[in-house]
Amino acid sequence: MLLVVGAGFAGATLSRKLADSGYKIHQIDRRNHIGGNAFDGVDDKGVLVHRYGPHIFHTNSEHVWDFLSRFTEWRSYEHRVLGAVDGKHYPFPINRDTLNLLYGLNLDEAGAENFFEQVREPREPVRTSEDVVLNSVGRDLYEKFFLNYTRKQWGMEPSELKAGVAARIPVRTNTDDRYFTDTYQAMPLHGYTKMFERMLDHPNITVELGVDFADIKEKEQWEHVVYTGPIDAYFNYCFGRLPYRSLSFEHEHIPDTQQYQEVGTVNFPNDHAYTRITEFKHLTGQKHPGTSIVREYPQAQGDPYYPIPSDANEALYKRYATLAETEQGVTFVGRLAQYRYYNMDQVVAAALVAAKKIIG
Incomplete structure (x- = not known):
């Protein structure tokens, strides 16, 4: 045994x-x-929610995809995120549309590439998350989208975190507003818990x-x-x-509301104690007269979530x-x-x- x-x-x-x-x-x-942190279930209003914050499945591994597909059907889903800056919402990760909306520009792909080249602060070697972002998008975008979010999420300065943390977030010169670009992007059709039960x-x-x-x-x-x-x-x-970094979750049901926000997740880098709000019906495709959201509050104490x-x-x-x-x-x-x-x-x-x- x-x-x-x-x-x-x-x-x-x-x-x-x-x-x-x-x-x-x-x-x-x-x-x-x-199910671990991917555990999901219906809340007291009947909306399928992720109890420990949003879990969006994506992979480039056919091997992993084929294994999990033995235990679930899938709902195709491409996650989109907006970043709230000065009361307005912008595509995130940063892409060409982000630049054009934020700065009132009309850049094409070459123009966006040139913009990043002009504003970036070259760092050599690139050791920390601060190095990664400044080297890529420069000071203003760093301060608007990354600096305070990182402080909230990790309780540390970006200069204290290894480069790999920020390197997870791409910067794009095109208008692709998907959070992930993996080959396989989907949600378990009947939820993660049902998939684990079958496993x-x-x-x-x-x-x-x-x-x-x-x-x-x-x-x-x-x-x-x-x-x-x-x-x-x-x-x-x-x-x-x-x-480890931990989280606390504030779940809320909003009755008689088909949609609370435009996309699955909105990041709040500079406002509020929480880092983001996720609305689950975007992820699951569930039809329901109300909607359920979760706010995430990073904290030092509690269950270990992030090394x-x-x-x-x-x-x-x-x-x-x-x-x-x-x-x-x-x-x-x-x-x-x-x-x-x-x-x-x-x-x-x-x-x-x-x-x-x-x-x-």
Whole structure:
């Protein structure tokens, strides 16, 4: 019997792959539901919402897409985001339309490219998120769209964050206003939770919820343990705690309103304590006389959501990773166990690789 700790994307993917290969799996999760942070369900007004903030699926990996497609039908969906600056909404990531609307210009693609070239502040080497943005779009756009959003989201200055954080957000000279440009962009037709239920619906998998790994770690022996929780917690924080950024969510239902905002998500880089508002009906396509939204408030305390990518944190993680390599019969995989700012598809990809190693 193998123990899989956590029933989010990493744990569920591994469980299913291992179960399909004949392994008996006992799956636990400390929460009272499966799906991890992608858990969704209807609110008290009947609108399908994501309990832990919006999860938009996108991937360039055919392998990941094919695996998940075994467990869900898909609703085609391309996510669009607007950034609120000085009371007006602009396409984000920044594209040519953003420049033309913001500055009253009429740039074509070559003009937009030239604009960025004129305003950018060359940085060499590019080490931090501040370097990435200033090197790309210059000071004014940095201050309007990135600086304060980063401060709210991470509780740090962009100059303290590794370059990879800002590098996730493209800058475009065309008018493509999609947030992602991946080959596959879609939402599970009946929601993430239904997809997870089908993934874990296998005679070789038993699921036990509301169970903390720390409470059973020393009580039973397992052939192998797959651990998807925080790696520092596994080792009882022996080198100190790895920093994570957490979130709190303010869900609200607005009756008799077909649409609250123009697009799925509106970012608020400079106003309010929250970073963004997401309206779920854009994502799901659900028909309902009212609508439900969520506001996200970043915070230091609470459940770990985002590993904080800095040089100091990476050095601390490497100490734990070295310890993990010596831990016999345990596989560490996922955003928390590998201290990586993974997207959902990257978690699935990492879990598929890990499963292959266990199966041999």
